[in-house]
Amino acid sequence: xxxxxxxxxxxxxxxxxxxxxxxxxxxxxxxxxGANGAGKSTLLSILAFLAxxxxxxxxxAGKRVDRDHGSVEEYRRKVTLLHQSPYLFGGSVDxxxxxxxxxxxxxxxxxxxxxxxxxDVVGLRGFRDRKARELSGGEAQRVAMARALALKPEVLLxxxxxxxxxxxxxxxxxxxxxxxxxxxxxxxxxxHDPDHPGRLNGESIFLEGGRHVLQSLx
Amino acid sequence: xxxxxxxxxSALRLxxxxxxxxxxxxxxxxxxxxxxxxxxxxxxxxxxLLVGLSDFPLKRMVVxxxxxxxAVPTVVVGLLVYGFLSRQGPLGVxxxxxxxxxxxxxxxxxxxxxxxxxxxxxxxxxxxxxxPTALTLGxxxxxxxxxxxxxxxxxxxxxxxxxxxRVVSEVGVAMxxxxxxxxxxRTMTTAIALExxxxxxxxxxxxxxxxxxxALIVNLFLNLLQQR
Numbered sequence: 001x002x003x004x005x006x007x008x009x010x011x012x013x014x015x016x017x018x019x020x021x022x023x024x025x026x027x028x029x030x031x032x033x034g035a036n037g038a039g040k041s042t043l044l045s046i047l048a049f050l051a052x053x054x055x056x057x058x059x060x061a062g063k064r065v066d067r068d069h070g071s072v073e074e075y076r077r078k079v080t081l082l083h084q085s086p087y088l089f090g091g092s093v094d095x096x097x098x099x100x101x102x103x104x105x106x107x108x109x110x111x112x113x114x115x116x117x118x119x120d121v122v123g124l125r126g127f128r129d130r131k132a133r134e135l136s137g138g139e140a141q142r143v144a145m146a147r148a149l150a151l152k153p154e155v156l157l158x159x160x161x162x163x164x165x166x167x168x169x170x171x172x173x174x175x176x177x178x179x180x181x182x183x184x185x186x187x188x189x190x191x192h193d194p195d196h197p198g199r200l201n202g203e204s205i206f207l208e209g210g211r212h213v214l215q216s217l218x
Numbered sequence: 219x220x221x222x223x224x225x226x227x228s229a230l231r232l233x234x235x236x237x238x239x240x241x242x243x244x245x246x247x248x249x250x251x252x253x254x255x256x257x258x259x260x261x262x263x264x265x266x267l268l269v270g271l272s273d274f275p276l277k278r279m280v281v282x283x284x285x286x287x288x289a290v291p292t293v294v295v296g297l298l299v300y301g302f303l304s305r306q307g308p309l310g311v312x313x314x315x316x317x318x319x320x321x322x323x324x325x326x327x328x329x330x331x332x333x334x335x336x337x338x339x340x341x342x343x344x345x346x347x348x349x350p351t352a353l354t355l356g357x358x359x360x361x362x363x364x365x366x367x368x369x370x371x372x373x374x375x376x377x378x379x380x381x382x383x384r385v386v387s388e389v390g391v392a393m394x395x396x397x398x399x400x401x402x403x404r405t406m407t408t409a410i411a412l413e414x415x416x417x418x419x420x421x422x423x424x425x426x427x428x429x430x431x432x433a434l435i436v437n438l439f440l441n442l443l444q445q446r
Contacts, residue, residue, distance in 0.1 A: 048354050077356040087347035090369060099365075100355035151356065 001026040001155060001186045002047060007056035009042050009210075016042045017053070019212045022205070026061075026154075029180070029187040031197045034207035040190040043207065044157045047188060048081035061154075077104065080153040084160040086144030088132040093124070093143050096132050100151045118150035123172055138169035145173060156180060158189035174200060221419075228420035229427055239400070239409070239421070244428050247405040250318050250396075251386040254325025255333075258381045262330040263374060266337025267363065271349075284338065287331035292324075292390030299324045300394050316397035321405070324391035329381035336380050340373025341366070372444050379440055386432060 002024040009017040017039040024030060024047075032040050045051040046058070049065070049072040058065045060075055080100070088096050097115045101107070106114065119125055122142040127135075135143060141161065148156055158177065162170045178200045180187050188205075189196070197204040205212065232240055269280055301307050303315040303323075314320045348369050352362035367374060389407040396403030398412055406425045414422040 050350055050353055073356075073358050076353060079354075080356075081350075081354040083347065083351070085347075087345055087351045089348075089351075089365070099352070099357075103355065103357045103361055147355065 001061060003059040004046075005057040005059075007046065007053045007058065009039075009046060009051070010054045015210055017046070017210045019043070019056075019210075022212050024186065024188060026186055027181050027184050029178070029200055029202035030189070030205050031200065031202050032188055032190040032205045032207065033192070033194070033197075038207040039210035040207055041159055042210070044081060044159050044188065044190060047155070048079050048157050049075045050081065077151075078153060079155040079157065080148040080151055081157040081159065082144055082148050082161055084163050086141065086147075088135070088140055088143060091132060092128065093119070093130050093132055093135070093146075094128040096143055097128075097147045097150050100147060104151070114150045114152075115146075118146035121149055121176055122146045138165045141165050142169060142173070145176065149176070153185065155186045155188070158187065160190050160192070162191070162193070225420040225423050229424035232421060232424040233427060237421075237424070240424055240428065242401050243404050243406045243409040243425055246318065246403065247386055247407070247429075248432070250321045250325060250392070250405065251382055253318075253322040254329055254385045255378060255382040257322070257326045258329035258333050258385075259378045261326070262333030262381065263337045263367075263377065265330070266334040266377070267341060267367070269334070270338045270341030271363065271366075281338070284331050284335050288335055290328075290331075292328060292388040293394065294390075295324050295327050296391040296394030299327065299391070303395065315395065316399060316403060318396065318403055320395035321392050321403060324395045325385040325388075328388060328391060329385050332384050333377045333381040336377030337374055340370040340377065343373065344370045372440075375440060375443060379436055382436060383433065387429065 002022070004019055004022040007017060007019045007022075008015060032043065034040050042051070046053050052067050060078075065072065065075060089099060094115060097118055098111055101111045101114060115128065116125070119127060122145050124139065124142055124146060127139070127143070132140070132143060145161070156177075161177070162173060165173070177187060177189065187202070189200075189202075196202070265284075269277065269284070299320065300315070302309045303312070303320055304310055305315070314323070344366060348366050349362045352365040353359075357365060387407065389411055392398070392403070392405045392408045393411065396405065396408065398404050398408040404412075406429050410422040410425045410429075413419075413425075
């Protein structure tokens, strides 16, 4: 799905990420581990096409991503990043889950069906009209997950999605995440939990000091 | 004290009787202020967003300039625009001096920096996750900015209202560019200044009360929107 070549991301003189080569295969689940400041979030931002690398090449689905001569919007619509503490827009749960569908021109019955499906998956059926800002932390995380799932992205990038939430929600979201590769979605998820690769039946990418040092295969 | 009480009573009578002079001044004030605010918003909001969302050389200088322009005395703006609109000025042929349009032009110059600064402050105070969230959900750059504006709409609305407040309460621009012509360019503030200097304190007080009411209504409206 991705091939990264000689990717560097610098903030001033500080090198946040320096990856010689990294390949992420389609329909697999990867856990991205490393200490704080290892470059995990930076890598996710680059994979989400939100932040351009300072240098290097990214290939997505075999095509070189050319930020200068093509719109990254095309790629952004295939990839969705879910943050550790997601931002929910003002308005209802429905407004939030519908956001990405609306910008893709998906409306009417199809939009309603996708919202219902996504909320069902995260166990929030019946939450459509609730005010997003009045939800608990775990509920907000689930709404953010539903908002991403409703888009049926080719790649779902998760930045510590299971931090700061209760055990019940963790179990539910782990099950949702583990089921995604079977549906064709590639998942890359940062985590500090050493058990996640095994529990989620995933592969592990390890970063240290911005460098990709290890990739374990199943 | 009796003077103040009797003037206040006379002022209330003038308001209650819809004195034509009061109605004219109120109407002119509101219309030129609304016009100036609309144009100031059309210019100031995008400017505030642009400065707030982009990085460019001399950004700090632009922000300082915008802050400075907020504090420019109204008579200086009046003087500047007067220079352009007077018969000998570069825009003198348009014949705009001493018309409501001239007050609107001056009002735009007064209000636009305020609207831009308030909009800029709203952008700076906005949650930094808004734009990346919109982008990763597939929004284009303009859609993401539109989403940001939606999320900070009360700050933007406060910017517009602050701009309106600046224009409706100023006297220098309205006096110098409008000429205080009765029934045409006489605003509440210029009428207060003139009538009080003529000894018509009650009339000035009547307009002062209306001016305060306008400020109160505008702020109540803002509060109402924020509670929704």
